[in-house]
Amino acid sequence: MSAVHDPFATMAHDPRDPDPWLALYLDQSLPIDSEAKRCLLVGARSWSRRWLFPVSRPLVILWFCVVKVLRAISPRFPNLNGLLHKTIHWGLRLFGSPETNTLILRHFHVGTELLAFMRVNAGAGDIPSWPLRPTKLKDIEDNLFLQHDLNVFNFIIDLNQRLRAEGREIMPAETLDFSMISDEFPAFEPFPRGPLNKIDVQTAVEFYTPLYALMLPRNDFVRASHSLQLDETVAIYIARILGTDYHLNFIKNGHPMIALSTLQSGYRLMMHGLDCEALHGWLRTMKARQAAGLPVDPRAV
Numbered sequence: 001m002s003a004v005h006d007p008f009a010t011m012a013h014d015p016r017d018p019d020p021w022l023a024l025y026l027d028q029s030l031p032i033d034s035e036a037k038r039c040l041l042v043g044a045r046s047w048s049r050r051w052l053f054p055v056s057r058p059l060v061i062l063w064f065c066v067v068k069v070l071r072a073i074s075p076r077f078p079n080l081n082g083l084l085h086k087t088i089h090w091g092l093r094l095f096g097s098p099e100t101n102t103l104i105l106r107h108f109h110v111g112t113e114l115l116a117f118m119r120v121n122a123g124a125g126d127i128p129s130w131p132l133r134p135t136k137l138k139d140i141e142d143n144l145f146l147q148h149d150l151n152v153f154n155f156i157i158d159l160n161q162r163l164r165a166e167g168r169e170i171m172p173a174e175t176l177d178f179s180m181i182s183d184e185f186p187a188f189e190p191f192p193r194g195p196l197n198k199i200d201v202q203t204a205v206e207f208y209t210p211l212y213a214l215m216l217p218r219n220d221f222v223r224a225s226h227s228l229q230l231d232e233t234v235a236i237y238i239a240r241i242l243g244t245d246y247h248l249n250f251i252k253n254g255h256p257m258i259a260l261s262t263l264q265s266g267y268r269l270m271m272h273g274l275d276c277e278a279l280h281g282w283l284r285t286m287k288a289r290q291a292a293g294l295p296v297d298p299r300a301v
Contacts, residue, residue: 004035004038005042005098006038006042007042007045008021008022008025008026008038008041021041021044021045024037024041025037025038025041029250030250030274030278030281031278031281031282031284031285032274032277032278032281033106033277033280033281033284035102035106036102036103036106036277038099039099039100039102039103039201040099040103040201040274042097042099042200043097043099043100043103043200043201043202044200044202046097046198046200047198048097048198048199048200048203049200049202049203052199052203053200053202053203053206056203056206056207057206060206060207060209060210060266061263063210064209064210064213064263065263067210067213067214068213068262070214071213071214071218071221072218075217075218075219076217076218076219077217078215079215079216079217080215080216081143081146081215081216081220082141082143083215084145084211084212084215084216085140085141085142085143085144085145085146086141087211087215088140088145088208089137089138089140089141091204091207091208092104092137092140092204093137093192094192094194094196094197095196095197095198095199095204096191096192096197096199096201096204097197097198097199097200097201098191098192098193098197099200099201100199100200100201100204101137101188101191102188102191103201103273104201105134105135105136105137105139105188106185106277107148107273107276108132108133108134108144108148109132109133109134109182109185110276110277110280111132111148111151111152111276112131112132112133112151113180113181113182113280113283114234114238114276114279114280114283115129115151115152115155116129116131116180117177117178117180117181117238117241117283118155118159118234118237118238118241119155119159120177120180121173121176121177121241122159122163122170122173122237122241124158124159124162124163127155127158127159127162128154128158129151129155130147130150130151132144132147132148132151133186135186135187135188135189136188136189137189137191145212145224146216146220146224149220149223149224149227152227152230152234153223153227156230156233159237169240170237170240170241171240171241172240172241172242172243173241173242176241176242176286176290176296178283178286178287178290181280181283181284181287183284183287201270201273202266202270205266205269205270206266209265209266209269212224213262221262222262224265225262225265225268226256226259227272228253228265228268228269228271228272229253229254229255229256229259229260229268230256231251231253231271231272231275231276231279232248232251232253232254232255232256233255233256234279235247235248235251235275235279236248238279238283242286242296242297243297244296244297244299246282246297246298246299247278247279247282250275250278251275251278251279252271252275253268253271253272253275254268285298
């Protein structure tokens with residue numbers, strides 16, 4: 001991987017003018033991976049997030065409204081899933097910052113491991129799975145985003161059908177299995193660092209959301225949008241498995257029983273990424289405590 005740019009490592013602290021991003025960089029309230037935190041904050045303080053995002057957002061929302069009308073008229077056609085994923089790959093390679101591309105590829109690894117943790121520790125290890133482990137941007141073209149959404153919904157349906165058929169609920173695991181939770185992911189390809197690779201992840205998400213709605217059938221887009229609110233559902237499952245609900249304090253994306261407008265998908269996608277990183281970080285913390293012979297819940301006496 002290319003040399004990491006970390007502006008916070010050498011940033012001086014002026015008590016008369018404290019930097020808000022340095023404060024968040026040093027803050028430890030969320031158990032989030034240090035690389036993911038760095039990438040998020042580098043993007044948050046970038047020129048594209050501070051200028052391009054707010055200036056372009058009204059136009060993006062207007063375009064999104066036009067797309068919604070078009071999809072109301074023709075909910076199933078066109079279906080350009082293959083072209084959509086090629087376009088995402090091309091856009092990220094040409095415009096995405098290294099931090100943006102790192103966060104996006106990380107997300108599929110995080111999601112895969114969270115689903116695997118629940119599947120194994122809920123006593124449903126034989127439920128079919130489709131692990132997503134991209135290491136290069138080209139991997140996006142293999143329907144990566146669509147498959148990610150399918151994985152989440154299929155897991156919830158398959159797991160709950162199994163639980164109902166067996167007349168049981170998710171209970172705390174007698175022995176927690178953290179073997180699928182990685183402390184480090186496989187190395188990603190060196191990401192482009194050209195003159196145009198400046199777009200932060202939140203701006204990229206806002207631009208791609210209406211494109212996603214335009215190029216996928218309406219059902220696929222609505223399902224993808226609703227999946228962003230499943231963080232609380234997943235967190236509840238994990239709480240039942242762990243026998244502790246501490247992590248529910250930092251899951252903030254809202255329960256899907258009260259669906260939010262698809263116009264809010266861009267913001268919710270950012271919250272979804274943060275929730276998943278925090279959940280994965282919390283499981284890494286518990287894994288480390290288990291390996292050290294400590295109670296997995298830090299609150300245990």
